[in-house]
Amino acid sequence: MTDPSPIIETVNLTKRYDEFTALDSLSISVHSGQILGFIGPNGAGKTTTIRILVGLLKPTSGSARIAGADCLTESRKIKRLVGYMPDDFGKYNNMRVGEYLDFFGAAYGIGRRQRIVRIDEVLEIAGATYMKDLFVDALSRGMQQRVAIARTLMHDPQVMILDEPANGLDPQARIDMRSMLLRLAEMGKTLIVTSHILPELARVCDIVAMITKGRLRAFGTLDEIMRDIQQRRTFEIQLVDHDQVDRVVGLVENWSREMDHPSEVTGAKTESMVRFTTELNDREITPLLTHLVGSGEAIAQFREVPTDLEDAFLSVAGQSHDDDAAEKQVASGQAASEQAAS
Numbered sequence: 073m074t075d076p077s078p079i080i081e082t083v084n085l086t087k088r089y090d091e092f093t094a095l096d097s098l099s100i101s102v103h104s105g106q107i108l109g110f111i112g113p114n115g116a117g118k119t120t121t122i123r124i125l126v127g128l129l130k131p132t133s134g135s136a137r138i139a140g141a142d143c144l145t146e147s148r149k150i151k152r153l154v155g156y157m158p159d160d161f162g163k164y165n166n167m168r169v170g171e172y173l174d175f176f177g178a179a180y181g182i183g184r185r186q187r188i189v190r191i192d193e194v195l196e197i198a199g200a201t202y203m204k205d206l207f208v209d210a211l212s213r214g215m216q217q218r219v220a221i222a223r224t225l226m227h228d229p230q231v232m233i234l235d236e237p238a239n240g241l242d243p244q245a246r247i248d249m250r251s252m253l254l255r256l257a258e259m260g261k262t263l264i265v266t267s268h269i270l271p272e273l274a275r276v277c278d279i280v281a282m283i284t285k286g287r288l289r290a291f292g293t294l295d296e297i298m299r300d301i302q303q304r305r306t307f308e309i310q311l312v313d314h315d316q317v318d319r320v321v322g323l324v325e326n327w328s329r330e331m332d333h334p335s336e337v338t339g340a341k342t343e344s345m346v347r348f349t350t351e352l353n354d355r356e357i358t359p360l361l362t363h364l365v366g367s368g369e370a371i372a373q374f375r376e377v378p379t380d381l382e383d384a385f386l387s388v389a390g391q392s393h394d395d396d397a398a399e400k401q402v403a404s405g406q407a408a409s410e411q412a413a414s
């Protein structure tokens with residue numbers, strides 16, 4: 073039987089600094105063995121949440137519990153239960169990896185004999201056995217991240233909180249990190265993995281929490297989020313001949329006006345393609361296809377361009393500006409230029 077009670081739970085967690093609300097009524101729950109992707113842009117409130125969870129910051133109101141222990145008042149239990157891997161590896165001059173792990177093991181109160189065994193175990197789990205005698209400061213970012221995971225595992229925590237583990241990694245190291253997260257989850261660890269961008273890591277997460285400006289915008293499995301998010305959908309109409317493009321652009325524009333539903337319509341003559349975005353649902357969009365076919369235009373394909381995770385994230389990020397339409401426009405402009413640049 074699975075345990076129905078969550079291992080990590082925050083209820084209306086709020087943190088204010090004077091008038092400024094860094095975290096606003098965050099309620100999330102994570103079950104044992106799950107990987108939570110905690111995603112939000114810079115300044116969203118991720119670090120604030122993590123600092124509360126690991127007992128380093130006092131919330132203004134609300135509660136946070138890990139395996140039943142209160143993150144604020146039961147810090148000893150929390151320290152034993154949680155392994156926290158910060159984004160910044162730190163500077164450790166003239167320290168070899170084995171010594172580094174020994175140092176942190178001692179800080180966790182692990183006995184000397186036990187540490188010797190444990191260091192080999194965690195290095196093996198992290199795929200970093202060969203690094204044991206290397207100097208920490210000479211390691212690449214990808215190697216450092218493996219050692220950081222080994223360090224976080226030293227006291228065998230039930231919950232691991234990894235802050236931006238994919239930050240600064242090359243594509244291969246990102247893939248390795250993804251496998252590592254899955255391996256940790258298979259071992260029964262519960263993981264919170266933060267990111268300010270939508271990384272490939274999100275694809276290994278069982279659930280995703282997206283926050284912006286301190287507020288939870290979406291929470292659930294990736295599929296649920298993709299379904300729920302109000303999204304402008306993009307359609308492509310593949311034509312047979314490039315001469316049709318201007319006519320079909322006109323047809324779609326007229327139809328949109330008649331429907332009183334603005335669409336952005338663009339034509340690409342070199343591809344014999346017309347693209348448009350709309351918020352209409354399947355039932356509402358079907359008459360357009362009938363209209364196009366009825367007009368006598370030869371249509372090779374009419375298809376929706378699948379929305380990817382990145383679009384979903386940008387859509388959620390846009391919701392944070394709902395109170396201010398002008399700001400929203402700026403945000404979507406930035407998002408578009410970032411997308412174009414990436």
Ligand SMILES: Nc1ncnc2c1ncn2[C@@H]1O[C@H](COP(=O)(O)OP(=O)(O)OP(=O)(O)O)[C@@H](O)[C@H]1O
Pocket residue numbers: 089092093094112113114115116117118119120121268
């Ligand atoms: N001590 C503080 N006093 C005032 N404001 C603070 C303080 N600490 C954090 N903040 C503000 O709270 C907001 C949330 O910050 P937080 O560090 O949690 O964001 P984040 O999602 O972790 O961002 P990043 O990805 O950049 O680390 C930010 O606007 C930040 O400037």
